[in-house]
Amino acid sequence: MNTLCLRRLQIFVAVVECGGFSAAARKLYMSQPSVSNQVRRLEASLQATLIDRSGARIRLTAKGETFLSYAQRLMPLVEEALIAVQLTVSSSEPRLRVATTNDAAAILVPSVLARLTARIPGLRWDIHTGGMEQVTQQLIDGVVGMALLDGEPTAPGLVIEPILSERLVLVVGGEHPLAGRQVTAEDVATKRLLLRESGSATRDLQNTALRRWNIQPVDKGEVWGNEALKLAVSAGLGASLMSWHCVAQEVRDGRLALVDLVPALPSHPIVMAHLLGRKFSCVEEAFAQLLFDLKE
Structure with missing residues (x-):
């Protein structure tokens, strides 16, 4: 039995509903090559061509039409399950606390936070902004659980995850x-x-x-x-x-x-940083996953 990646199903549905790879990339906050690659990997897992790319506009193949009907019924159920799980734990979870430098805040935080709060209604959050040294110190002192920075901090004991390239x-x-x-x-x-x-x-x-x-x-x-x-x-x-x-x-x-x-x-990197060995809370994990989606 083939294993399906739910994220790739979501991307496939978005491509069809948006009418193309570029429009879907904008909707999903991804690059167009990443969207194309994820759909190709979905097709490889199914051993079937879902989208005919030969013309000026994309068209579904017969197998693509069949698969789309099931995917469109499945995705709302998946979203409902994710929200239900998040709502179950949100009352006992600490609020999301993120420190960020100003450029990283302007580039990443609004869109990612909007998607997270849509997924977890009533989420409490605090965003702290400052310079590189100030943000790094807040992370080290435990004021925040994660940080977004323009460039890589040099302080020891941090895990650095590149998210985007900026210039x-x-x-x-x-x-x-x-x-x-x-x-x-x-x-x-x-x-x-x-x-x-x-x-x-x-x-x-x-x-x-x-x-x-x-x-x-x-x-x-x-x-x-x-x-x-x-x-x-x-x-x-x-x-x-x-x-x-x-x-x-x-x-x-x-x-x-x-x-x-x-x-x-x-170019220089926009990175996410957190303390080595510190386990993310549920809301931090969800926020981090949305950030990782940006670099697919």
Whole structure:
């Protein structure tokens, strides 16, 4: 008897209901290649082709139609069972406590927490934000059970799980002279550069980039917080280096513009960290699983 992975069933149903792999990837907060790979692995486990990919739009095969009818009946029952189990234990579980650096918070926490609270109604949670050192110390002191960080902490006794790759991009206001242009690090050194406050994870990444380029901007400004920094950049007060996921919406809206930086900065990891040997609570385990789903 073939063993079926429920996660792959969920992905298959999403592909069909969304009308394609890309749309399903957006709905599931996954990459399109990961979605395609999971469906192929489901087909391999069934030894059957479920989706005809030969045309411009996906089509179900005859076996795919049959399998879909059963999968669509099964998935709501699985979701109901998961919620029932979570609700049974939630009253005795501690609240979810997570510490995170600001960029990791902006990139991961809203979507993952929304999915978790939908699965566990009434879930109590606390999200602590801060710089790398502050977040790491909260983890070590036991204030929180897990942490999300931009880059890997160096403190001993931690388990580090990579979740996503992130990169810094150079952004300016939509009317800035550099908007849409290609520039080098030397060009950046001659412009006003806005940086995050000292001690923040983003400032550490910005400083690392400046050291990598071996430059010192002639004119620098310091702004506290990502939202204030984006507002300052969009107002034309200077350029800044910020994480792509943090500014993606503003770039799409036209409030910020990318500058083609040559060479581009290398990516850095967004990681989940927890104390070695510490067992997750039920809600922490559920939160962690949703994070792991992002890197499939």
